[in-house]
Amino acid sequence: SQKIEQNSEALNIQEGKTATLTCNYTNYSPAYLQWYRQDPGRGPVFLLLIRENEKEKRKERLKVTFDTTLKQSLFHITASQPADSATYLCALSNFGNEKLTFGTGTRLTIIP
């Protein structure tokens, strides 16, 4: 069955450093991979989308990579700030499929 794993439940990073989160998947050939941010008690908010034929995507301090050979996506936050503390979710979808399959998330804490 399809499986999505995010590297760890929780990650603590010192302010100013780069935070790197991992999303691995098995038994899946996604066309798109998305990253969402979720704050406590709130719904997820979209951050970035990357297509299967793209290697890397950037948006301000965020960078996403997508390696379909390794079946892995890396999500980087450079110059991290305490305000970046949240749970980050990866989600995958196929062509012609309106559904997203979500990972369980990584709770990131940026320590001042």
Added chain:
Amino acid sequence: DVKVTQSSRYLVKRTGEKVFLECVQDMDHENMFWYRQDPGLGLRLIYFSYDVKMKEKGDIPEGYSVSREKKERFSLILESASTNQTSMYLCASRRTGMFTDTQYFGPGTRLTVL
């Protein structure tokens, strides 16, 4: 500014009660989704709808039903609530035909079944 709203942020019900969770979006999106979110299990799709009066089962539809009478409104119904349905329920919407489009989520309803 796009908006998905859910009828309640917190809800407490008793076992056996019929529960209605309402979701409204103002973006004229065709697709709407209901998820539940539990610690360690992530977001799991219960039902989705790609048009008015159309619905499809997600990964965990048992114990739930849905209703979509109008494009902007998607209701989740727990016919007879049970304690294992205590969870955070999230509604989302997105446009159809644009596979690069994202889902927009509501704030969630935290349901407790006693």
